[in-house]
Amino acid sequence: DSRQRHVLSIQSHVVHGRVGNTAAAFPLQLLGYEVDLINSVQLSNHTGYPTFKGQVLEAAELDVLLSGLRSNSLLSNYTHILTGYIGSYSFLSKVYDFVREMKGKNPNLIYVCDPVMGDNGQMYVPNDLLPVYRERLVQIADLLTPNCYEAELLTGISIKTENDAQMAIEALLKEGAKTVVITSIELNTDDNNLILIAGNREGEKVRLSYPKIRAQFTGTGDLFTALLLGWNEHGLKVSCEKALMTMQAVLKRTQENALRLSEGKVPSAEHIELQLVRSKGDIESPPPFHSSCNH
Ligand code: ADP
Ligand code: PLP
Ligand code: ZN
Known part of the structure; x- marks a missing residue:
């Protein structure tokens, strides 16, 4: 249809590779x-390479850009705001004021x-961002997509079972988030699957199991959240299925x-960069949900 959908995406930029924007x-x-x-x-x-160089932006730098957009009346165009990796307290606080x-x-x-705060028990942003997410951004999020560790940080609930994940989702919905999707939970089972658990204010619940691929990717959460936003109008269940299949x-x-490039050895960060351009078809038309994901 002809409705214009226009996203303002506030995330990291990397010169080389596929994370954030x-x-x-x-x-x-x-x-x-x-x-x-x-x-x-x-x-x-991205920060998973042996070194990285560049700048972390502060609130004043965000403010300058927003004021330029405001002066040209460009802010009223947006139907969606998407935020991901943010590296400073002042910047994140400004994002909150702006979204409000x-x-x-x-x-x-x-x-x-x-x-975006961390993964596998490790924070990769400054600690003072946690209270800003927990006490401010969660309250105004229409769609919140923590990984398992981030859901634990936001709720204080240690997630070991599906029931724990349900409780974390309930807690985040109670804080004000309208829909919560915990993107991957690894349960102590021997079936080698990960699960996604989601819920919304309307009481809808989604649980999807999918095979775990043995590799350490970066940018998966950023890609997943973009896909989920992209399919959002199709409802919670369908959007989760389509995003997962892509x-x-x-x-x-x-x-x-990566295995080809690294000749079978453990791939380097460079070898395991997400292959997005070659996946154009799988983004436009996700494979049907049953084919590999219906355990
Ligand atoms: P983040 O990258 O933010 O830590 P996740 O690790 O939960 O977030 O990844 C987001 C999504 O990427 C998952 O829902 C899943 O679809 C996919 N994904 C990430 N890592 C794997 C993996 N090892 N095997 C299969 N799917 C994965
Ligand atoms: N942006 C940057 C610059 C990063 O270094 C990272 C992770 O290392 C991310 C974003 C987030 O990546 P993910 O989607 O895997 O959580
Ligand atoms: Zn993430």
Whole structure:
């Protein structure tokens, strides 16, 4: 249909590789969205490489860009705001004020918040961002997409079982988030699967199991959240299924490519960069849900 969908995406920029804005923009564009980009950091590459160089932006730098957009009346175009990796307290606080301002002017604006803080028990942003996510951004998020560790940080609930995950989701919904998707939970079972658990205010619940691929990817959460936003209008269950199926296809292709490049050895960060351009077809038309994911 002809409705214009226009995302303002505030995430990291890397010169080389696919995380943050460089992972989110292409899929959203393929799915029919106009995408405007604000960079929260600009780095040579993601932080999983042996070194990285670049700048972390502060609130004043965000403010300058927003004031330029405001002066040209460009802020009223947005139907969605998407935020991901943010590297400073002041920047994140400014994002909160900005999203509130935007929601005040347009009650239909959809705010998608990926509370990027860390993974596998390790924080990779400053500690003082946690209370800002927990006490402010969760309250205004229409769609919140923590990984398992981030859901634990936000709720204080240690997630060991599906029931724990349900409790974490309930707690986040109670805080004000309208929909919560915990993207991957590894249970202590021997079936080698990960699960996604989601819930919304309307009481809808989704549980999907999918095969774990043995590799350490970066940018998967950023890509997943962009896909989920992209399919959002199809409802919670369908959007989770479609996003998961595209992820499976992209990650399989990425792993095969990495093993080829590393000649069977453990792939380097460079070898395991997400293969997005070659996955154009799987982004536009996700494989049907049953094929590999219906355990
Ligand atoms: P983050 O990258 O933010 O830590 P996740 O690790 O939960 O977030 O990854 C987001 C999505 O990427 C998952 O829902 C899943 O679809 C996919 N994914 C990530 N890692 C794997 C993996 N090892 N095997 C299969 N799917 C994965
Ligand atoms: N942005 C940057 C610059 C990063 O270094 C990372 C992780 O290392 C991310 C974003 C988030 O990646 P993920 O989607 O895997 O959580
Ligand atoms: Zn993430």
